[in-house]
Amino acid sequence: MVEPLISFRDFSFKYDSQAEDTLKDINLDIYPGEKVLIAGASGSGKSTLGRVINGLIPHAFPGVIKGSCIVNGKDVATSSLFDLSFDVGTVLQDPDSQFVGLTVAEDMAFSLENDKIPQSQMKEAVAKWANTLSLNDLLKSSPQEISGGQKQRVAMAGVLIDDSKILLFDEPLASLDPAAGLKSMELIDDLASKQNLTVIIIEHRIEEVLHADIDRLIVLRDGKIVADDTPTAILVTEKISQLGLREPLYLGALRHVGVSITDCQDIQHVETIKSPVIDEKLKQWTKNVELSNSVKESTDLLILKNIGFSYDNGKQVINNLNLTIHRGEMVSLVGRNGTGKSTLSNLITGFLTPTTGEMLFENEDMSRLSVKERASKIGYILQDPNQMISKTTVFEEVSSGLVLRAVKNDTIQESVYDILKVCGLYEMRNWPISALSFGQKKRVTIAAILVLNPEMLILDEPTAGQDYEHYTEIMSFLEGLLKQRELTIVLITHDMHLMLEYTTRTIVLGEGHIIMDDEPAAVLTNDDILKRASLAKTSLYTLADRFGLPSADDFVAKFIESERRSR
Amino acid sequence: MAKQLFVGYNERNTFLHRLSGSTKLIGFVSLSIIGMVTFDTRFLLGVLIFSIILFWKSQIKFSEISFIIKVIIGFAAFNLLLVYLFAPGYGISIYGTHHMIFGNPKHYFNLSTEELLYLFNVLLKYTFAVPLALIFLLTTEPSEFAASLNKVGISYKISYSVEIALRYIPNVQRDYRTISLAQQARGYEISKKANLITRAKGAIQIILPLIFTSLDRIEVVSQAMSLRRFGRHNKRTWYMARRFKSADYIALLMILIIVVVGIGLFKVNNGRFWNPFK
Numbered sequence: 001m002v003e004p005l006i007s008f009r010d011f012s013f014k015y016d017s018q019a020e021d022t023l024k025d026i027n028l029d030i031y032p033g034e035k036v037l038i039a040g041a042s043g044s045g046k047s048t049l050g051r052v053i054n055g056l057i058p059h060a061f062p063g064v065i066k067g068s069c070i071v072n073g074k075d076v077a078t079s080s081l082f083d084l085s086f087d088v089g090t091v092l093q094d095p096d097s098q099f100v101g102l103t104v105a106e107d108m109a110f111s112l113e114n115d116k117i118p119q120s121q122m123k124e125a126v127a128k129w130a131n132t133l134s135l136n137d138l139l140k141s142s143p144q145e146i147s148g149g150q151k152q153r154v155a156m157a158g159v160l161i162d163d164s165k166i167l168l169f170d171e172p173l174a175s176l177d178p179a180a181g182l183k184s185m186e187l188i189d190d191l192a193s194k195q196n197l198t199v200i201i202i203e204h205r206i207e208e209v210l211h212a213d214i215d216r217l218i219v220l221r222d223g224k225i226v227a228d229d230t231p232t233a234i235l236v237t238e239k240i241s242q243l244g245l246r247e248p249l250y251l252g253a254l255r256h257v258g259v260s261i262t263d264c265q266d267i268q269h270v271e272t273i274k275s276p277v278i279d280e281k282l283k284q285w286t287k288n289v290e291l292s293n294s295v296k297e298s299t300d301l302l303i304l305k306n307i308g309f310s311y312d313n314g315k316q317v318i319n320n321l322n323l324t325i326h327r328g329e330m331v332s333l334v335g336r337n338g339t340g341k342s343t344l345s346n347l348i349t350g351f352l353t354p355t356t357g358e359m360l361f362e363n364e365d366m367s368r369l370s371v372k373e374r375a376s377k378i379g380y381i382l383q384d385p386n387q388m389i390s391k392t393t394v395f396e397e398v399s400s401g402l403v404l405r406a407v408k409n410d411t412i413q414e415s416v417y418d419i420l421k422v423c424g425l426y427e428m429r430n431w432p433i434s435a436l437s438f439g440q441k442k443r444v445t446i447a448a449i450l451v452l453n454p455e456m457l458i459l460d461e462p463t464a465g466q467d468y469e470h471y472t473e474i475m476s477f478l479e480g481l482l483k484q485r486e487l488t489i490v491l492i493t494h495d496m497h498l499m500l501e502y503t504t505r506t507i508v509l510g511e512g513h514i515i516m517d518d519e520p521a522a523v524l525t526n527d528d529i530l531k532r533a534s535l536a537k538t539s540l541y542t543l544a545d546r547f548g549l550p551s552a553d554d555f556v557a558k559f560i561e562s563e564r565r566s567r
Numbered sequence: 568m569a570k571q572l573f574v575g576y577n578e579r580n581t582f583l584h585r586l587s588g589s590t591k592l593i594g595f596v597s598l599s600i601i602g603m604v605t606f607d608t609r610f611l612l613g614v615l616i617f618s619i620i621l622f623w624k625s626q627i628k629f630s631e632i633s634f635i636i637k638v639i640i641g642f643a644a645f646n647l648l649l650v651y652l653f654a655p656g657y658g659i660s661i662y663g664t665h666h667m668i669f670g671n672p673k674h675y676f677n678l679s680t681e682e683l684l685y686l687f688n689v690l691l692k693y694t695f696a697v698p699l700a701l702i703f704l705l706t707t708e709p710s711e712f713a714a715s716l717n718k719v720g721i722s723y724k725i726s727y728s729v730e731i732a733l734r735y736i737p738n739v740q741r742d743y744r745t746i747s748l749a750q751q752a753r754g755y756e757i758s759k760k761a762n763l764i765t766r767a768k769g770a771i772q773i774i775l776p777l778i779f780t781s782l783d784r785i786e787v788v789s790q791a792m793s794l795r796r797f798g799r800h801n802k803r804t805w806y807m808a809r810r811f812k813s814a815d816y817i818a819l820l821m822i823l824i825i826v827v828v829g830i831g832l833f834k835v836n837n838g839r840f841w842n843p844f845k
Contacts, residue, residue: 060790082799090794097787100795102710102734109806111795122806144737158795351748375752386779387746390772404754448753 004029005166005198006053010067013048013057022048024223026067030216032165035192035199037209037231040220041244041467042438049220050170050202052076055084072166085111089159093171095151096143098158104146105130105139108157129157133187147337149180153187160195167192169201173208174465177337177494178536185212204467206240207248207539210268219243231268236261246468249497250539253559254278257285270539271546279547286549289558298326300363301456301488302348302378307357309340309347317343319512321357325456330482330489332499332520335509336534341492344509345458350374362455375401379449383461385441388448394420394436395429398448405452415451422484423447423477439470443477450481456488457481463498475502476567496524496538500560508533521556576708583625586818587809588707588715594822595699596719601829602695606661607841608684610832611691614825622698627705636697643693647686658682664844681844709733714805723803735784742780747773 011026023045030036040046051057052069059081069076072087092098101107108129109122117125130136133153138146146154152172159167169188173181189212192199203209206217210231217234219227221243227234234240238255240247250270251261259281266272302325309318317340325331335341346352348359350371359366361377369377382388391397395416402412420426423443428436433444442462449457462478463471479502481487493499499506499520506523508516510532516523523529524537540559544552578584583591602614629636650657658681659665659672670677707715712733716726755769792798833839 054794056790056794060793081793082796085794085796092787092791092794094787096738097784098791100731100734100788100792102730106710106806110792110797113803113806114796114799116800116802116804119804119806119808119810122804126806143734346748349748349752351751371748371751372754372756375754380749380752382745382749384780386783387742387776388749390750390775401753 002031005032005072006030006200007070008052008067009069011052011069012066013052013063015048015061015063022223023052026225028218028225028228030198030200032198033192033196034215035189035213036201036216036218037206037214038200038202038218038220039204039206039209039240039245041204041469044220045223046202046204046220047170048223050090050168050200053166053200054088054090054168055079055081085164086162087164088166088168089156089162089164090168090170091152091155091159091172093174095148095155095175098155099143099151102142103139104135104141104143104154107143107154108135108161110158111162125161129161132160132191133157147180148176149184152176152180152184156187156191160191165196166198166200169199169203171203171465172201173203173205177534178496179530179534181208182211182536185209188212204245206245210248214268219245232266235267244467244469246497248539250543253540253543254281256559256562257281270542282543282547282549282555286555286558289562291554291558291561298329300324301327301361303360303363304348305358305360307347307354307359309343309352309354317512318347318354321513323507323514323517325488325490327455327488328482328486329505330479330503331491332503332506333490333492333509334494334499334506334523334533334535336532339509339533340512341509342460345380345460345490345492348374348458349378349380375449375454376405376452377454378456378458379452379454381442381445381449381457381459381462383464385438385445388445389433389441392432392434393429394425394431394433394444397433397444398425398451401448401452415453419447419451422450422481439466439473442474446477446481450485454487456490458490458492460492461494462491463493463495471498478502496536500524500538500540500556501563508535519557521553521560524556525553577627577631577705578708579626579706581624581626581706582814583621583702583706585812585814586706587811587815588703588711589718589809590811590815590818591703591707592715592719594818595696595703597822597826598699599696601826602692604839605829605832606685606688606839607829607832607836608688608691608843609841610829611688611695615691615695617825618695618698618702621702625702625706627701631705632701635701639693639697643690646693647690650689651682651686655682658685661685661840662842662844666844684843708807710807711809714808717803717805718808724798727797731788735788738784739777739781743773743777746776746780 006029008026008028011023012021013023014021026049038046038049048057051061053071055076057063058065058077065077071084074083074087076084099107101110105126108126112122112125126139130139133156135153135157138150143151172184176184185208188199188201191197201209214231217227217229217231218225219234219240226243227239235247235251238247248270250273251267254261259275259278261267263277264273264275266274304321304323307318307321308316310316321344333341333344343352347354350366350369366374389397391400398419399412399416402415417426420429423446425440425443425447428440433441436444463474466474475498478489482489491498491503503520506518506520507514508523508529515532516526516529524535524541530537540556541552544555549555598614602611605611655676655678656672659679662681664681665672666680668678668680672679713726713730716729717723750769750772755772756765761769832841836842
């Protein structure tokens, strides 16, 4: 019998800073060579479980341990963090923070330097792993010069260089664009088999991780293991959605059209799932559903004409960009990192001044408006709420924009209370901001902008790093705002599901101008655009293609519409 | 954009670029010390000429450093003025003679050749080390800084903090820009349009979130470092360290000779001061 590599026995853990156990009665064995996905909603304890495996618990996060956790023969409670690091290589969620060297090569060699390995051996090891992970051309690059996917490869090289046999990934998809995420999963898959690794992936995005061949899926909820089986065995049931996670889209779609997943084989991948009835059910459903073609009356809100922008060093970031945003739209703005999505929003909000072209807002020339004046028309919400919040209580934070505009005190209180009610924060108005969850903080930042009564909001990655439940919470909130307050919303996003489900129009930015402007479903069927913008197809398209539906575009549009209706 | 205050490494192929960072650091530090101690004008002039020749050899362009040079000139001039104003008779008391240009040694304000020589020495002290410092900064790869500091005896944890600072300065700058823009949109005025107090208040609104964001980052970075065994041993090796080559030994020998000459002059001069007035 093979001995488990990692073994939890009746394991519980309580952080010193918390009142209750974060992990409760964990019993878990992970065997050599397994690829395991640990999934769970935010606060389920999945990251804590990862910290136990790599030794950060109890060494960096003190707390009370009950039971035992043995990693490759070492008891985590008594071994040092350094000893454990030889067995477990950890790739943290934010590869940028993990990158401590000034260049790629130095970062790769970091742990060897700490082990006092002579320089010549380090150079050999770096060359070897640079080869394996195709980092040869980047060895002298600084972290500012390389993409998120490349940084993640550097992080992998930096831990694989120790020859550790267990590789632990904490939310590896969180900071990657969709195409890079898929590539990363393929790479992990490939490395695992070539290097005989045991891989543990902590993620809430189940579908994307299952793109790799995962052997086991473990789901946590409230600190307990609630599912531990092969992905197939768990996917057959509806357990995943019941646990507040998102089940793979293609499975949801098949259930929706009346296919029983229990009768299907090879359900782990959309490329392999089969059953004699899928074909017929899909075609039948598509035929019977009619798309509601509601043509909306649209008035132009924001018009950009021939906008061009280049930095002082002469680098042209935006050229000849034309765009019209209509009132009441929810639009997604997508594109590869570094194509100028943030530059574009900075131009609209007035942080940057275009070198050519003109911008009209409600037919008024915007060039005469200051940043502050524009902010009362167009609100911009950063991805990280911590970067926006500068006051200590909810009320102060939300009112600060009005205070600075010298609005009278009574009026301030009235408008702030109104907005807080809209945002579901009224009960928390006197709470310290530090006591709020991420989603609540996000709502505070949105409320702080809404109180200025803008007509349009630009949100940068509003749901990044959020599990399905919080994602739905934020997006339904935005959808509600759109309807109640006749707002216009532009979402900058990497999330293909979000773009499909919630937005009615997608603008694809590439090489400094708009390379496509169409319905989300149409964007996702255009292979050329997907490649240029580093996007990924969703499994719905693969499903439609595989089972020969006349138009994948049409099927996806219908499915999304019926999902929306049932929401 | 603000002028570049932090001078940066530029890759060129000169013998100075090829020297190990430690050699350059040792040279800079030891020449600075001997130069600060001595008041031998001949020696200081010699070292100044030596460092200017080295600077010329390093092929650093004046445009790369013009800003920092201007700052240093301004600072040195201001300093000399203050040195004179606070003790116009200091030169006389050092050299023991008085060759007056104007005024009377009994009055507070006077000017003597002795004082001029003293001030000239001070000026030389300010200037001779500047090319050396710039050579160290501009011909040493930033990656090699930490290794060089460690090699001259500074603990590796402190040395590495220099590297970490260089690594994350761009991140903090980016955070600062993002936060500042978001706060400006809320209505905080930090441009020159607002008065000083408003601007100061606006700046606080940026600094608080910036501190919190940076603290979060520090926590993650230190976890990432300990997960890769930073701090495990009392010593560590450096991927970017340069081994001493014969050129380094020759350079160190030259530095030693200069330092020995400097010390030898103490003996000749019977003290730190070279006195041409005797």
